[in-house]
Amino acid sequence: MQTAPSPEQTPALARAGTADELIERARALAPALKERAEETQALRRPPEATRLDVRRTGIHRLFQPARFGGADAPFRAAVDVMRPLGQACGSSAWAIVQNISHNSMMCRWPVQAQEDVWADNPAALLSGILIPNLGRARRVEGGYVLSGRWPFVSGVSLAEWAIFTAFTPGPDGEEEDRHFLVPQSDYQILDTWYSIGLKGSASHDVVLDEVFIPEHRTTTVDTMREREARYPGEPVNLRAPLYCMFGVYIGGTALGIAEGAVNTYLEQARSRISRASGKAVSDFPTQQVKIAEALSCIEAARLLIYGACDRMTEILESGRLPNDEERARCRAEATFAGQLATRAVNVVWDAAGGGAIYERNPLSRYFCDMSAANRHITQNWDVSAISYGRTALGLPLDNPTL
CATH class of the missing domain: 2.40.110.10 (Butyryl-CoA Dehydrogenase, subunit A, domain 2)
Incomplete structure (x- = not known):
């Protein structure tokens, strides 16, 4: 049996900082996560250094209420945090996005429960x-x-x-x-x-x-589910449909993994020489087509993910709540972004040739990580598409959590 270590008293910040500060800390942390990626895989968990780094930087406290030192961040900030983490190490990012999303859920618990978790340990995971x-x-x-x-x-x-x-x-x-x-x-x-x-x-x-x-x-x-504002100026993240937005954060993590895979492939392909012909791989038109397809998938996924964040923000800031179709659309677009991210990874995986299958090649890790991430329920296109399609056709929403 594995157990979590006792929380330290020194590394945690009393106040996590602003959303912009947390985004910058995530970007600064990414190189360390990338360096630890092999160790993380071997341990089958993020190492202790990563756990301490998460607590120290407070990047998981994006949606924690300000009264406990959290950032009360906008939705976009979660995607901005998860993308560099996913690029660096899919496994670490996958654990951290759970910390972010479950912190967000805690905002809906009775205040006494929030006190149980955060009063003495504001950086609780x-x-x-x-x-x-x-x-x-x-x-x-x-x-x-x-x-x-x-x-x-x-x-x-x-x-x-x-x-x-x-x-x-x-x-x-x-x-x-x-x-x-x-x-x-x-x-x-x-x-x-x-x-x-x-x-x-x-x-x-x-x-x-x-x-x-x-x-x-x-x-x-x-x-x-979404709820009405309780006081003027209440942060929109405290009113959002949480199961709906959870899919957006997972999709943002999948996007980061895909960006890491495509960037890795580009670095390799620019200097790779074909063993069969002795020519530069980058000179092959087929390779050029594949990288154009992968980059286009990545860009389309980014637009969908950020668009879902911005649309939900606009709805809540207008003073109304999202209807069934809007909630289903948000989930579906986040899921489709994940499908595009998966396609990008598959394209560069196929383009990479036999050298990609070695465990020493980080592209193999990105490929396997994306394959696993794509099995998450929020990334199941059939489930998300049916909900969106039903509501667009005027039928009742079939997903009780949305």
Whole structure:
């Protein structure tokens, strides 16, 4: 069993800083993550130095409320942070995007729960998994008792807290999708993460067995949807449809991985000589076509991801909430951006020839990482496209989390 180390008192900043400062810190951190990429893969988790760097820089605190020292950042900032991290090390980025997104979710918990996590440890790292049919909870005096086993809990080996979802009988007897906030001491991490991609993301299984969760550390899926502003000037990230935006942050991470792959291929192709002909690979028109296709896919993915951020910002800042079609469109465009990013990686992978298959070639890591990232539920094009297509045709939205 792996356990998260105790939080340090010195590296964490009382105030994380502004969004622009966090973006710059992410860019500055990227070279170190790239240098540690092989070590991260071998450990099957980000090394301790990376965990300390995340806490020190506060890059995971983008959406943490300002009252706890967070940045209350705009949506675009998450993409700006995740792109350089994904370019450097897909596994580390995959763990960090969980920290960012679950911090964002914490904003919807009761204030007492937020105090539990952040009052004494404002740089706390959070992980979680949002598959309710893998857990069961029953109501008891003062809260709930939760049991279950959840896979794919990315970054859990680094986290001090995790969020789990489970079905439980609701007030009217119907099944209720409820979210639970659990300290690391109350769950068991199983060493299960042996994967072909994102090898160092520590996406292990987690088990809870009859764990008591006090009432204030639970909330329902309904609170994760968009809500009206509670005071003038409230940051839009506190009002956003969180499951919808989660797909945007994952898509931004996939975009970073793709950018890293294409940049790596360009560096190699510019100096590569064909063994068969002895000519420069860059002189082959087929190579030129492929790199043009990959770069165009990357640019289109960027436009889609940032467009989704800007559109959601515009809607919320106008004083209204996004309708069903707008939420479904946001998820679908983020997913399609991920599809374009995957296409870019596949194009340069095919163009790279036999030398790409060696583990020593970083292009093989990007290829495997993208293959794994593309299996995330937010990157499932069929699921996202059906929701968007239904709402565009005037049919009811089929995804209860959106």
